Amino acid sequence: MYAVFAVGVFLMLIGKNDAGHTDSAAxxxxxxxxxxxxxxxxxxxxxxxxDGVGEVKVVIYYAGSASDVIxxxxxxxxxxxxxRFEEKVVLxxxxxxxxxxxxSPEIKGVLIIAQGGGNAAVRARxxxxxxxxxxxxxxxxxxxxxxxxxx
Numbered sequence: 001m002y003a004v005f006a007v008g009v010f011l012m013l014i015g016k017n018d019a020g021h022t023d024s025a026a027x028x029x030x031x032x033x034x035x036x037x038x039x040x041x042x043x044x045x046x047x048x049x050x051d052g053v054g055e056v057k058v059v060i061y062y063a064g065s066a067s068d069v070i071x072x073x074x075x076x077x078x079x080x081x082x083x084r085f086e087e088k089v090v091l092x093x094x095x096x097x098x099x100x101x102x103x104s105p106e107i108k109g110v111l112i113i114a115q116g117g118g119n120a121a122v123r124a125r126x127x128x129x130x131x132x133x134x135x136x137x138x139x140x141x142x143x144x145x146x147x148x149x150x151x
Contacts, residue, residue: 039134047114047129052122054115055146060134062105071098107134110141118145 040058047056071090076083090098110130116122123143130141 043130043133046133047112047126050122050125050129052116052119053126056112056114057146058113058130059111060107061109061111063108064105066105067103068099069101071100107136108140110134110136112141112143113146114143115146117143 040060043058043060044056047053047058073088073090075086075088077086078084092098112126112130114122114126117126126143127138127141130136131138
């Protein structure tokens with residue numbers, strides 16, 4: 001049951017990417033920066049609904065930033081023992097650079113603070129859920145028990 005739930009949340013997270021849409025590199029970085037806190041919020045919302053978790057706070061640490069591979073047209077001209085190379089950015093129909101590949105920043109660590117974080121079974125489920133949704137190794141996920149009295 002948790003696996004089905006985790007897959008659903010994961011699909012919601014990746015559903016934000018529109019493969020047919022091309023953005024400039026600067027605009028894409030801004031959008032990715034805006035989405036990063038949303039990932040933690042979405043994970044909090046999902047984990048909060050799991051049995052025994054209670055109130056939860058998630059902090060995700062990213063290393064680096066998102067990057068794009070932009071399509072380029074390369075040409076070479078020869079003459080008089082000299083070669084001249086030219087590289088032009090390929091623009092789409094909307095006059096924006098064509099993005100061949102987008103990569104998200106690497107997640108270096110995840111901190112989950114939950115009311116049920118003191119229970120070993122809940123702790124294990126939280127780690128498994130974060131692994132499934134974020135694609136990080138278990139040793140990069142820390143689960144702590146939330147102090148009494150809330151967030």
